[in-house]
Amino acid sequence: MDIILLVLHVVLSLGIITLVLLQKGAGASAGAAFGGGGGGAGSVFGATGSANFLSKTTAIFAVFFFINSLVLAYLAANREIQSESVIDALIEQPAIELSVPAPSGDSADVPMADIPVADDVKIPATTDVPPPSE
Numbered sequence: 367m368d369i370i371l372l373v374l375h376v377v378l379s380l381g382i383i384t385l386v387l388l389q390k391g392a393g394a395s396a397g398a399a400f401g402g403g404g405g406g407a408g409s410v411f412g413a414t415g416s417a418n419f420l421s422k423t424t425a426i427f428a429v430f431f432f433i434n435s436l437v438l439a440y441l442a443a444n445r446e447i448q449s450e451s452v453i454d455a456l457i458e459q460p461a462i463e464l465s466v467p468a469p470s471g472d473s474a475d476v477p478m479a480d481i482p483v484a485d486d487v488k489i490p491a492t493t494d495v496p497p498p499s500e
Contacts, residue, residue, distance in 0.1 A: 368438075371434060371438055371441070375431070375434050378431040379431060381427045382424060382428060385420055385423055385424040385427060389421065389424070
């Protein structure tokens with residue numbers, strides 16, 4: 367639905383631009399009084415000339431353009447936000463609290479010799495570890 371309305375919006379805007387460029391300017395009647403003139407326009411659009419036909423068509427296109435603009439604005443304002451951004455997805459999720467349980471009696475007394483260590487890691491000489499601060 368949105369794509370159809372956007373394509374219609376572009377077509378209406380191009381139609382308005384074309385119709386405005388086809389119309390005579392305000393100074394065109396002064397040039398016709400001195401002998402200039404585009405007599406061919408009267409035969410194509412009728413006896414009254416192109417001004418009446420083009421101005422009515424431009425007004426109709428403008429009305430549809432504004433209605434289409436209002437419909438597009440309404441649809442954009444009432445759309446459910448479905449973002450594909452990772453950052454937006456992280457912001458919307460509730461914060462996860464990570465908690466590490468305090469060591470209990472037996473697990474805190476694991477001797478350093480029982481912990482597997484890679485060969486290139488140096489173990490400090492002292493094994494005294496301060497108690498965790500709360």
